[in-house]
Amino acid sequence: MEPPSENSAYIVRWRADEATARRVVDRLAEDIDLSGLAVGTYESGDDWVIEVRFSHAPDLEKISDWVRQAAGSDIANTIAFETEASKDWVAASLEGLKPVCVGRFVVHGAHHRHKLASNCIGIEIEAALAFGTGHHGSTRGCLAAIERVARGRRPARILDIGTGSGVLAIAAARALRRPVVAGDLDPVAVAAARANARANRVAAWVRIVRADGVMHPAIRAGAPYDLVLANILLLPLQILARPLRALLAPRAMVVLSGLMPAQANAALASWRAQGLVLRRRETIENWTTLTLMRP
Numbered sequence: 535m536e537p538p539s540e541n542s543a544y545i546v547r548w549r550a551d552e553a554t555a556r557r558v559v560d561r562l563a564e565d566i567d568l569s570g571l572a573v574g575t576y577e578s579g580d581d582w583v584i585e586v587r588f589s590h591a592p593d594l595e596k597i598s599d600w601v602r603q604a605a606g607s608d609i610a611n612t613i614a615f616e617t618e619a620s621k622d623w624v625a626a627s628l629e630g631l632k633p634v635c636v637g638r639f640v641v642h643g644a645h646h647r648h649k650l651a652s653n654c655i656g657i658e659i660e661a662a663l664a665f666g667t668g669h670h671g672s673t674r675g676c677l678a679a680i681e682r683v684a685r686g687r688r689p690a691r692i693l694d695i696g697t698g699s700g701v702l703a704i705a706a707a708r709a710l711r712r713p714v715v716a717g718d719l720d721p722v723a724v725a726a727a728r729a730n731a732r733a734n735r736v737a738a739w740v741r742i743v744r745a746d747g748v749m750h751p752a753i754r755a756g757a758p759y760d761l762v763l764a765n766i767l768l769l770p771l772q773i774l775a776r777p778l779r780a781l782l783a784p785r786a787m788v789v790l791s792g793l794m795p796a797q798a799n800a801a802l803a804s805w806r807a808q809g810l811v812l813r814r815r816e817t818i819e820n821w822t823t824l825t826l827m828r829p
Contacts, residue, residue, distance in 0.1 A: 544590070544591055544592055545585060545587050545588075545615070546585070546586045546592065546594075546615055547586075547613070547614045547616070548583070548584055548601055548605075548609060548614070549582070549583055549584075549609070549612040550582055550609045550612075551582065552582050554582075554605055554609065555582035555584055556582075557604075557605075558601070558604050559584060559769060562584075562586075598613055601613060634674065635654075636677040637677070637678060638653070638681060638709070639654070639655050640656050640657065641657045641677070641701060642657070642659075643659070644658060655705070657704050657705055657734060658730070658733055658734055659699050659704075659730055670821065671817075671818035671821035672765050672791040672792045672818075672823065673702070674819075675791050675818045675821060677701075678816065678823070679763075679825050680705050680706050680709060680710075680763070680789070681709070682814070682825070683787055688710055689710060689712060689786075690712060690760050690783075691712070691713065691715075691756055691760050691761075691783070692706045692707075692714040692759060692760070692763070693715050693716075693717075693748075693753065693756065693757075693761070693762045693781070694715070694716040694763045694764075695716075695717055695747075695748065695763065695764040695766065695774065695778075696717070696765060696766040696770070697716035697718045697724075698718060698723050698726075699723070699727055699730055700726065700728070700740065700742060702716075702763045703727065703740045703742070703763075706761065706763065707739040707740050708734065708736060711739070713739055713756070714739060714741070715741050715752055715753055715756040716741070716743070717743050717744070717745030717748075717750055717753055718745070719746045724742055724743070728742050741756075747774060747777065748774060748777050748778055748781060754781070757780075757781040757782075758781060759782060759783060760785075760786050761787050761789070762781075762782065762786065762787070762788045764788070764789070764790050764791070765789075765790075765791040765792050766792045768793055768800060771790050771793070772800065772801060772804040775804040775805045775807065775808050776808060778808075779808040779809070784828060784829075785827060787825060787826070788805065788827070788828070789823065789826075790805070790823065790825075791821065791822070791823040792821070793822045793823075793824070794821065794822065795822050797822070798822040798824060802824060802826075805824075805826055809828065809829065810827060810829075811826060811827055812824060813825045
């Protein structure tokens with residue numbers, strides 16, 4: 535593997551059968567501190583792929599030894615290490631970046647600010663290192679879910695987990711005019727989301743904190759929540775099901791995304807185990823969004 539640059543993302547992948555993949559991911563959550571990591575599993579042909587993204591250079595020998603102990607030498611031999619240079623999305627994405635329309639929402643850059651129809655809800659998000667310009671299928675699925683919730687009810691308290699650019703928190707605040715607590719582990723995302731909230735004139739409605747999961751005092755103080763948005767990855771969605779259940783108000787709606795279609799049932803099982811029921815499943819560009827309700 536080539537020496538990584540200072541701004542690289544570090545990715546480890548290995549392949550296994552489905553049963554082994556699920557067992558290894560469960561053990562991963564028990565054995566390894568997942569702070570600063572993004573973990574995902576997805577189907578690939580006859581196998582499943584486990585992917586771990588690190589925010590810092592990992593100890594590759596230690597990871598290989600762990601996989602060998604958890605799953606055996608044959609699976610450890612499938613490990614692939616990659617580095618992925620951080621991309622300057624501001625420079626690369628603004629050129630030709632078109633507004634994204636989802637219901638009344640129009641997610642746009644500053645260069646389209648004066649081209650919006652008067653009856654739409656404009657959300658100005660510049661492409662940046664923080665995830666969430668509205669172009670991703672999972673973001674669009676969540677925006678559509680917010681639009682549906684807004685047509686039927688006005689949740690009193692809203693939580694956005696893994697807020698990224700803040701686009702979902704901003705959309706919820708603009709459409710519902712209700713307070714939103716938003717959290718993200720990445721300090722770059724927190725700074726970007728705060729700047730975006732100010733630019734969209736919802737800083738008074740949206741409180742953005744740096745948080746890993748739901749244990750931050752501001753998140754717990756904001757409970758019980760009537761609407762929860764979580765556009766992240768399968769494993770954290772599964773891990774968060776139980777602690778989040780305690781923060782939900784009766785009849786609360788939960789919107790989950792960041793899931794490929796093959797992962798949706800695994801996420802759904804974790805939340806059904808906490809008593810939630812599925813209200814809607816929607817797939818946009820191979821990304822599935824689940825809307826659930828606490829009875």
